Amino acid sequence: MHSPRVLLADPDPRAWGDLAERLEAAGFEVALETASDRLETRLGEERFDVLLAELQMLGRRVLDVARSSPGRPEVMLLDTFGDEGDGSAAMRAGAFDVLPRPASTEQCLVGVQRALEARSVENENRRLRRETSEGRGLGHVVTREPRMQRALDLVRTVADTRVTLLIEGESGTGKTMVARALHDASPRADKPFVVVNCGALPDALLESELFGHVKGAFTGAVADRVGRFEAADGGTLFLDEINSASLDLQVKLLRAIESGEFEPLGGRRTVSVDVRIVAASNRSLTEEVAAERFRDDLYWRLKVVAVELPALRERPADVVDLAERFVAAAAADHGRGDKELSAAALAALLAHPWPGNVRELRHALERAVLVAPGRTIEVEHLPPELSGPGGARAGSARVDGPTARHEPRSAGPLAACDRRPEAPSPMPQARDFDAVELGPLKEMLAGPERRFIERALEAVGGSRKRAAALLDINRGTLFNKMRRYRLLSPPSGRDARPGHDTNDR
Incomplete structure (x- = not known):
């Protein structure tokens, strides 16, 4: 995070006294300017957070210059002649404050700090307004779908606690991103965020991965190894696909989650940690408990707060927004210039059931960005499962058909998306x-x-x-x-x- 930049502008550099030194001691980066023409140039080329300037240098025009500058700094003006009319007009025109001279170093220092606080609040308000217009979200997860918004609202509500969170949803729905967003919004944000995919390791290795081991605990254990629980001490441990853990390992997990204590594999020393647990499952743990593949005591311990992320096929309002974001990101990553989706390509995306959810959508559009020779991504640039016969190409005709009422081909996942009303009647006078x-x-x-x-x-x-x-x-x-x-x-x-x-x- 950069140090706040303050530009002090006055024809007489001695006028600031020790203000520059006091600002630098407080952690600010300070620049000085004495000429009006150079002040205007610097404001147009450099980024500043606060401008503290003599009112007579550019007059009230300084506000217009500052508003059009890259950093849009908060403007504080010093009025040597104490003309109350000029000061009031400057405030109405957007100045943060106008101080009559002589103003003490302490007054200026406090004013700069207040201006930065106001700037921070305005930036946060601007971010919230942007999220409101683009859909509500948490971290990098943004959505328009009410069901997804409710899930994110719940996650945001409990972010500042240490309560255990269970996230359920199909693979690719964004469970890891939500867990990361929870961590980033919590008081533990500056501590480790550690991810363990329980489905990626056999049981013996998973126990060592979670709790660590001591030298000689098993063949090949040539040195002590710290486990993920210990590595996440003070932070958040995300247990993905926890439904894959064996019943025996679930017993040890329950103890570690409840007490914060465990023994490394092969060791006798008890390790204590302060870890927030976020667990995720791509299967219904209620059904896993009923089938006796998951312990009910561990289930209830994890399900203090639970959210379910809807599949992408249940979030049609998000498909277009996500598609445009992924296209822009992929084009920037691969240096392919501006890219956009044609109406037919968008219709194909909306018609696809997305069994791989958001992950599948992202990869499909990355491929499309790479293979599309021009600016516009057409249906033929999408993966075969979206553009081939019987795929989304046929589906796009269903979406865009001008008059016929289209019934879904089956009662599958697309059925809800395919039930669209007839075009409304023309607008009455x-x-x-x-x-x-x-x-x-x-x-x-x-x-x-x-x-x-x-x-x-x-x-x-x-x-x-x-x-x-x-x-x-x-x-x-x-x-x-x-x-x-x-x-x-x-x-x-x-x-x-x-x-x-x-x-x-």
Whole structure:
């Protein structure tokens, strides 16, 4: 984390007295400027957190310069002439504070610290506003799906405690990311976060991995080895696929979790640790207990707080957002420039059942970024299971069919996603609203909403990006609404029909 940067600007460098030294002693990085033209240049090229400047150097124009600078610093002004009107106007224009001169070093130092606190609060508010507009999340896990949001809200609520957490969900749903986000949001964030995949090791090796061993404990144990419990002391231990642990090992796990004590394999010395346990399972532990493959006492000890992460096929609202994030990340990682998904490719993603969940989606889009020769990722650039015959290519026709009502092929995972309402009726005129039959508000508003989206698309020549900006909504939200109202058009020809991908730049 960088030291906060403070720029002191005054034609007379002696005017600051020992303020620069006091700021540096308090951990700030301090820069000085005496010329108005250079001040404007530096603000345009460098990042500062706080600007403390003589008001007369650039006048109130300094606020406009600071607002357009890379760091957007908090601005504190010193008014030598004590003109109350100038100071009040500067405050109304966005200055954090205006101090009359002479101002003591202590006043300036306290003012800078208050400005940084205000900046921190504003940055946090900006982050929260961004999460609200893009979906609510925790750490790097962001979602629009209410069920997933409720799970993350619960995790956030218990993050500052030491309670044990059980995360259940299919492989690839993001259990490790949620566990990491919990750790990062907890008071243990600066301590170790240790991951053990219980399903990746045979039982004998897993016990040694968890609890360590002493020299000579078994063939090949040529030295003492610290286990993962001890390595996580003070932090968080994430036990992934805990359902894979044997019944015998579960007994030892229960003792270690309950008491924080264990003996390394082959040793007699008891080790005590302070570890928060987060466990994950890709199977229902309730069913595992019923089948006598998992101990009920360990289950209840782990299930102090439990969350279930829904499969990606149950989170259709997240598919588009995640897809765009993964495409951007993969393009940046592999140096492939800007990439975007065509409407047909997005429809194929929405039609796929995603048995591998978020992990499968990420890998599919990384592949697509690598094989797509141009800017736009088409259906044929997706993996064969999404683009081959009978795969998502057929599914995309189901999604984008303009008039026919499509019934799901089976009662499988896609059934809920395939049940879409017919396109609502055209928007009624204002004088006709009183004639609309009352019913669920969402259904009554569907017609006007569809018409407004059509008008926005027509106004910008079919560009979804520009239409989303015009309507002040996220592109993923716009795409989902276009899909619901059957406003997606297959990319053939160069016409500018609503949602036409050719103009989506």
